[in-house]
Amino acid sequence: MRCASIILILCLTMPPLLLPTRSMSAFKSSTDVSSNPEQAWNPKPATDDITLPMPCGLSLALRTVGVPSGGLLRDRRFTMGVSDTTNADRQLYEGSFKGYIAAPFTPRDLPEIWRSHLSPTDGDGYTFYFMGKYEITRAQWDAVMNAVDSLGEEHREACPKLDKGFNLPKGGISWFDAQEFLHKINAWLVSKHGKELPRFDGTNNIGFLRLPTEEEWEFAARGGSNVPEEERDNSDNFPMNGKELKDFGVFSGMEALRAPLPVGSRHPNPLGIYDTVGNVREMVDGFFRMSIADMNESGAVYHRLHGAAGGILCKGGSYGSTEDTVLPGWRDEVPLYTAQGPSRPADLGIRIVLAGLNIPNAQRLQTLREENRGSHQQNSPVADSKPQSEKKILRLNENMPPLEALDAVASTVSSPELKSNLAQLRRLMQDRQTAQDRQRTDSMEQIARSLLYQEETMRAFAYRYITAKKALDNFTQLQAKTASSSEKKQISDKLSEVRKDMDGYVATLLLAANYYRNCLKIIRELHDADIRRLFSQFRQEYAGDDIFHVHMRDNISTLEKHLHAVRTKGIDTLNARQIVKDVVPQRHLKALPL
Numbered sequence: 001m002r003c004a005s006i007i008l009i010l011c012l013t014m015p016p017l018l019l020p021t022r023s024m025s026a027f028k029s030s031t032d033v034s035s036n037p038e039q040a041w042n043p044k045p046a047t048d049d050i051t052l053p054m055p056c057g058l059s060l061a062l063r064t065v066g067v068p069s070g071g072l073l074r075d076r077r078f079t080m081g082v083s084d085t086t087n088a089d090r091q092l093y094e095g096s097f098k099g100y101i102a103a104p105f106t107p108r109d110l111p112e113i114w115r116s117h118l119s120p121t122d123g124d125g126y127t128f129y130f131m132g133k134y135e136i137t138r139a140q141w142d143a144v145m146n147a148v149d150s151l152g153e154e155h156r157e158a159c160p161k162l163d164k165g166f167n168l169p170k171g172g173i174s175w176f177d178a179q180e181f182l183h184k185i186n187a188w189l190v191s192k193h194g195k196e197l198p199r200f201d202g203t204n205n206i207g208f209l210r211l212p213t214e215e216e217w218e219f220a221a222r223g224g225s226n227v228p229e230e231e232r233d234n235s236d237n238f239p240m241n242g243k244e245l246k247d248f249g250v251f252s253g254m255e256a257l258r259a260p261l262p263v264g265s266r267h268p269n270p271l272g273i274y275d276t277v278g279n280v281r282e283m284v285d286g287f288f289r290m291s292i293a294d295m296n297e298s299g300a301v302y303h304r305l306h307g308a309a310g311g312i313l314c315k316g317g318s319y320g321s322t323e324d325t326v327l328p329g330w331r332d333e334v335p336l337y338t339a340q341g342p343s344r345p346a347d348l349g350i351r352i353v354l355a356g357l358n359i360p361n362a363q364r365l366q367t368l369r370e371e372n373r374g375s376h377q378q379n380s381p382v383a384d385s386k387p388q389s390e391k392k393i394l395r396l397n398e399n400m401p402p403l404e405a406l407d408a409v410a411s412t413v414s415s416p417e418l419k420s421n422l423a424q425l426r427r428l429m430q431d432r433q434t435a436q437d438r439q440r441t442d443s444m445e446q447i448a449r450s451l452l453y454q455e456e457t458m459r460a461f462a463y464r465y466i467t468a469k470k471a472l473d474n475f476t477q478l479q480a481k482t483a484s485s486s487e488k489k490q491i492s493d494k495l496s497e498v499r500k501d502m503d504g505y506v507a508t509l510l511l512a513a514n515y516y517r518n519c520l521k522i523i524r525e526l527h528d529a530d531i532r533r534l535f536s537q538f539r540q541e542y543a544g545d546d547i548f549h550v551h552m553r554d555n556i557s558t559l560e561k562h563l564h565a566v567r568t569k570g571i572d573t574l575n576a577r578q579i580v581k582d583v584v585p586q587r588h589l590k591a592l593p594l
Contacts, residue, residue, distance in 0.1 A: 039167045040139035043264040046272055048117045050130055052354070053193050054185065056143035056159035060209075061133040062354055063272050064118060065220045067103045068537035070125040070530055072364065073371045074438060075102035079233040080218050081291055081303070082329040093290035094331065097303035101219045103127035104356040105207070109198045119540060125533030130354040131212060131220045134263035134274050135169035135282060136181075142166075144185050145177075152187030167262040169280045169349045174342035175312050178211060178283060178350050185209055200360035211285040212353035214331075217315050221328035223270035228541040228552075230449070236327045238269050241546070249277025250319050251326045257319040260347070278326045280349035281314040281334070288313040288333035311335045311343075318347035372434060403429055441530055444523050448534055448559065451523075454516045455555040455583045458509055462584040465505040466591050472498045506593060513576035513583075516562075520574070524567050535560055558582050 042049065042061040050062040069076050080099040105128040107115050118128075142160035149155065160166070173181075186208050189197060198207035212220075223238040231239060246253065248269065250261045264274045276282075290306040312334040317326030324330075335343045359365055394412065396405050403426065410422045472495065479491040526534070535556060542552035561582065565574055577594050584592065 037162055039262070040137050040162055042133065043167065043262065044268070044274065048119070048272075049133065050114055050117055052189065052196065054140055054143055055147050055154045055188055056156070058140055058143050060140065060352075062130040063133045063220070064114075065103065065129050065131050065216070065224050065271065066119065066126045066540070067101055067128070067219075068126055068225055068533055068540075069102050070441060070533050071371045072102075072106075072127065072358075072367055073434075074441075075100040078219060078222075078229075080215070080329055081331070082236050082327055084236055093292060093306070095291050095293065095303045096329065097291045097305065099215045099218065101215045103129040104358055104360075105129065105198055109200055109207075109356070111196060111198065114198070125529060126536070129216060130207075131216065131271075131273060132351040132353065133272065135280055135349050135351050137166060137263055138168050138170045139166035141170040141173075141181065144181055144188070148184040148188050150184065150187070152184065152189075152191040154188060154192070169260050169263055169275065171260065171280045171346050171349050172344045173283075173348055173350060174344045175283060175336055176342050177344070181350070182209055182211070182352065198354070198356060200356070201363055203361045205357050205360035207354050207356045209352050209354055211283060211350060214284045214286055214313060214315065216353055216355075217276075217282065217284050217351070218328050220271055220273055221269060221276040221316065225537060225540050226270040226543065236329055238328065239544075241544070243267065245277060245323055245326070249275065249279065249317075249326055251278035251317055251321045251323060252319065253323065260319045276316050276328065278317050278319055278321055280316075280347050281318045281321075281332055281345070282316045282349060282351045283312050283314050283334070286313050287311060288331065291331075312348075314348065320347055372430065403433065441526070444526050444530070445534060447519050448523050448526075449538070451516055451519055451559055452538070452552055452555040454512060454519070455558060456551060458512050458516070458580060458583045459551075459585070459588075461505050461509040461512065462580075462588045462592060465502055465509070466588050468498050468502045468505065469591055472502065509580060509592075510576045513579040516579055517571070517574060517576060520562060520566050521571055524563060524571070531563065555583075 037057070038045070041054070041058050042051070045061070048064070050064060052060045052062065054060050067076055077098055077100055079096055081096040082094060083096040107118065107126075107128075110118075110128070139160060139162055146160060147155050147158040189209070190206070194206060200206070221238070222232050227238055237245070240248065246266075248267050250257065250265060260279045263279070265279075266274065266277070268274045269276055287309040288311050289309055291303050292306050293301055294304050295301050310333055314332040314334050315328070315330070317330060317332070325332075334345060334348060337343060359368070394408055396408060400408075406422065406426050406429065410419060410426070413419050413422060475491055475495050475498065479488055479495070482488050482491060538556050539553065542549045542556065562574060562579065580592070580594060581589060
């Protein structure tokens, strides 16, 4: 039986938004922040927020975005864009497409206090970036632009007064204004608070603030690793858990809004990030490109980004947007310049991200080399250890990895031309091996994820058996009370049908357990680090409080137990009946004929 991932498709029905009349009065009263300056930068504080200082006594709240990539060379594929585009014109140049996300920081690159804020599920194989919890407010904008000069020096006399409107997101920003803001805040941070930033060992390279890429923005806006992959990649929005889209954002419904609301006025997304839905449009790092349909060499149709880069790319929609244009994958294009000069739409703002270099030091380069060599070369046999200059004929071990065998052959070659040719061949083989290793790990992950759902399948058939057994008992009692021979015959036929169903449920239950067991044979070949990363990732994705997530956490624990057993004691120690006993709740297990 082939192991395949089971995809959960979440269908969301979102009614139009009618903004309550009290919203504007709430806006008027909440914009006076003179009595509570934190309203200007973190109105909804959380214990795991990351904060950086800003000029004039303000701060910047950040949220951790963990990416379970499994290594610095590996990135993670996810679905971007909007799949349900009803606008006929936009269908010409918009659709869902595959994006890739990774992050530059490992835990060792972070200040100790930042590490203490990481989730316990952010385990091995995770990398990190840090997304602004809110859109930049007017107070934060004015503090940087008015009180900091181009050298990063702060002039306290120019600090803004925190009065009405300063906790609103800053709009009317041009791309050039955003770059000036980023230059000033980075210069100020480096000169005044450089020790509070992430730092890479042995260098002067540190973390820095910039606009997020579209991939960084959308992965975080969709809920990142706090949302199960099968849910995140098959919906145009993050899970709303019974709420409506209007509960998460500020946008126009049946009535058009003319202004934003204070940051944090609505609910956060699953990562604890506010206002990714509406309020002001957020420019990202990169320019707008159409997403178009194309066909690969095998004839499969897919969407990709077009080659022409256009204006400023904006995400999230604004207070003036409609409900279908504030989804995480919706993309807007804003001109960099118009005939009047730099473009500054009133509803265009920014959210910033803290990132860093991909190759900041020699240690990172060494890690990349080790990852590129791949685990297939660890603890492998080597060729004859005698100096190769003394030998031209090698005895290659049949268990040697191909790349090591090629290196051994290359060491016996003196011709520069042949050495160059062998080096090219090695690079081709290395690229193929790296791609195959990645594909193998991705396939293993999907198999492991499918086993979590296979456990749900086993529970479901056990419950069907229990329900059928209750029906059998009822029919048996009814047959004993019935005097009519014709009715007895009907009941007898029904009893036979129910017994047949019960036998089928037990057979299917054991078949599902054998499927599960066969898949365990495959994923037990995963490396220890990949297994730790995988279970950390699953626990983070299924951390919700609803019954589905509670079940999935039970399934994760059971799968972890079974995988440990087959890796340490062998697959023969785990049979189908034992698997069923571990998966099915004890109250149901007693009724099963095992």
